[in-house]
Amino acid sequence: MSAPLLDIQGLNIAMRLARGGRLPIVNDLSLTLQAGDTVGIVGESGSGKSLLSLAVMGLLPPAAVVSGRILFEGRDLLSLDDDGMSEIRGRRIGMIFQEPMTALNPAMTVGDQIAEGLVRHEKLSWNAARDRAVELLDRVRIPDPKARASAYPHQMSGGQRQRVGIAIAVAMRPALMIADEPTTALDVTVQAEVLEILDDLCQRESMALMLISHDLGVIARMCARTLVLYAGRRMEEGATRAVLTGPLNPYTKGLLRAVPRRRADDGPLETIPGSVPGFARLPAGCVFSDRCLDVVAACQAGEPAWTSPLPGRGVRCIRAGEEVSA
């Protein structure tokens, strides 16, 4: 197998606190993506998903302290300065953001916002780049793209704006696309179409996709592989179908139970008891132990190691072995 496209090794992200000290958020995170791979990263809000994507983009807030390695096309992104990162951002790694309402510049036409990256990276003239922007708008299925290119973001609906966001991200045909909750802010009817456009473009351009979502349905639809995060730690990883049909970690099971579905008995919606604890108040041992339904005394003794009880699967739970043999 050739060298992976993205190889994250032992990534730790901590936030420097105003009153001194550091608060660790992401801990010992590793993840490998081959070219064209699609991986979904799932977890509740506050699980460190977004920080992970910003770390790959080199756009972490100044208060963040990072260690570990993020190898992309063989280069360690964490060792690059901002100029070096600017060469990769947009050109080799594209990113789609969560809020289409605020992610576009209100004072610039959408055509220019798409063209901008092309002017910067492909050294096109503004006119040539604007023509390309019209083509890109057409590819994300904006009707009448020539006229819409000179529209401002506020003249578009949320779904259209998110499609502009996609057009910006795919403009330079990056090798890796990071989408951070790309459909969370959209109406359900619009979600499906935006996902289809994204899926279609990723396949046609053979882009690898790192999709961040709290929505298991979106992940199941878009991603071959799934990584489950909780409190900045990997809880489980594997082929999406395998993880969703045979979860090994009680946290993944809880997430699956909490997916609303139509049922005959019309019972109350399942939830995971409690909420994600603040990073400053994590329980001893396994970080999920205070909410886990299968907790035993040994869970609090120490943080469980990352193990691979089945080929292609990874899990962080001391009781995962029982699950496999059962």
Add this chain to the structure above:
Amino acid sequence: MTALLLRRSASLFLTLLAVSGLIFLVMQVLPGDPAAIMLGTSASADTLAALRQELGLDQPMLVRYLQWIGGLASGDLGTSITYGVPVAGLIGERLAVTLPLAFIAILLSVAIALPLGVLSAAKRNGPVDYIAGFVSQLFIAVPGFWVGLLLALVFAVKLGVMPSGGFPGWQAGFGPALQALVLPAIALALQQAGVLTRVTRSAVAEVLGEDFVRTARAKGLPKRVTLWRHAVRNALVPVVTILGLQFTFLIAGAVLIENVFNLPGLGRLAYQALTQRDLVVMQDVVMFFAGLVILVNFLVDMSYLILDPRLREASR
């Protein structure tokens, strides 16, 4: 957009009318009879009455008001009591000094404040930010006329490289005329620059935290391009607003500074008219200043439509 323009023009007109009424009323309650001041204390009651009649002071208030604004509308501002010449010509003459002075001062304050404010916002809590913060506080705290005196002392009296005051007139050539305006313009500009730096810094800092700035960075734009093309562009509305509001202070400052530097501008004209009880000139100059301020704020409102495309729709 044209509808908005019409609506704003109508309100501009009504504001001017209201202001003219207010100015007229204030002039009426000001102590001192212009006729008595012109003639001195030894004048007889008959000559006083004759002069009052000649000046129209014996007419009812409403008639005098209507005569005044009727004159304003037709460009006849009356005749100065002390100078004995038409006030319109007087204002025009003085405007040739005050307008360039104000223009240079605004230009100067923007040239100082914009880069300083943007740089402070981009490098928040860095050394540049602290120095800029200190400098702008200093600019705000020190009165303009004192800065003017200091500048005159250093550059005119001690170094002798600049004129200490007076104005040679534009007919003396562009160079000497401009030179006479440089020191007063600096004195006027510093306080404005101080306020504007603070506003620019906070406006740009706020925009830098917006999602679209992150989108711009994610495209691979360098920090510098992101800062100017995306952040500063979207921070201009509050900056222009403050610039418009400060115009009032600029006019007030000009009255002082023109007296410090002995410049024959509108501010000095207003001051002289006040000390000599030339109510006709006073009334016209104050009205002119008020009109100027209202006009500037109208232009600021209109500039929002250029600066923020969202307002173009909202205003339809």
